[in-house]
Amino acid sequence: MTYKLVLLRHGQSAWNNTNQFTGWVDVPLTEQGEQEARKGGKLLKDKGVLPDIVFTSLLRRAINTANIALDEADRLWIPVKRDWRLNERHYGALQGKNKTEIREKYGDEKFMLWRRSYATPPPEIDPDDEYSQSHDPRYAGAPVPRAEALANVVKRVTPYWESDIVPELKTGKTVLIAAHGNSLRAIVKMLDNLTEDEIAKVNIPTAIPLVYELDENFKPIKPRGEYLDPEAAAAGAAAVAAQGQK
Template sequence: MTYTLVLLRHGESEWNAKNLFTGWVDVALSEKGVEEAKRGGQLLRDANVLPDVVHTSLLRRAMNTAHLALDSADRLWIPVKRSWRLNERHYGALQGKDKAQTLAEFGEEQFMLWRRSYDVPPPPIEVGSEFSQDADPRYADAPQVLTECLKDVLERALPYWDAEIVPDLKAGKTVLVAAHGNSLRAIVKYLDGISDEDIAGLNIPTGIPLVYELDEETLKPVKPGQYLDPDAAAEAIKAVANQGKK
């Protein structure tokens, strides 16, 4: 027997469209992102992959994507669990900065180190600055986070995986995780056992469900995760990889 896990990156956000580093800044979905989220739900419905529970972050682009996708799949009634542990990686002092300008200013090596290295965080954001979340009440129960690398994201996501997601999987529920480019990269790294070096090359497209069948004993994938629209996913992955270079 296997358990079914669906990973869904939110639809395009307004800041994805503007090519800005977002992190914990709580931006809305763009119009295109709303359509992507709805289509993600249709893909689930067409494939008859029907979530029984959804886990999402505290950021509206993921929460609204979950809502729109589940509405399209006629599963809006399922329980929703939210946690800051599924938030996007905190992008530190890069939050609010233009990706292309950052690339031009710091060069490709530093840009890619900040964006895709496993263990190099961007400089911390200044407390009290425009794009900082230090006074945001939704994080009252979280430690203060001023920047994160992917390793930090995995370390804060894993306790949530073990405590909240695994029990739902073991109860036989089809679990939807509606989250972000980097929080999902962390989960995929863990599930697929991707090395610290190779994870730099993994990008996740917006709005296309990625379906895993997990072994009931090991909770590891029995085969590679499948995007429900593989052609669209392949195109969108290239575009994410090239962000900044435009």
């Protein structure tokens, strides 16, 4: 018995477009982002990868990407589960800041440490900052972070994977997770058992489905899975890696 998992990062968001750190700030998709989501859905349909259930974060860029892609694949009717544990990594005090300006102000090393190190979180956000989520009713009862490193995301995603996602895979459903660059990196790290150095080099392109076939222990049969459009995925990942450089 094997299991099928599809990871989908949201399409281009308003702040991807303006080169701002986003994290838990609930920015919309751009028109280009919507178009990317449609393309992602078409890939699912054309390749016959048809999700039976979708998991999303609580952020509109992931929710809308899932809806647009599933509509395109004629699967808008499938059940949906949303959870803050699939949210983007909380970018702390960097939320809302321009990536290039931060790199220029603090230097390459610190910039990359905050973006891609495993265990070092960015500086914490003030709970009363306009871009803090401390007072957002959607997170009532949840421990809203003031900043997260990727390690913190792995820590919140892994129990959710075990408790909510694995049981759906076990019933033989094709599971779609529509989420974010760094929450998906946390899942990729966990699935592929990557080292901290290996995951630092992984960048997830927007809205290109990444398909994993998993064995009976929920481990990838093909390490790192398979993008449904590998060429576009490589170009997209390179563009993410280069953010803040210009």
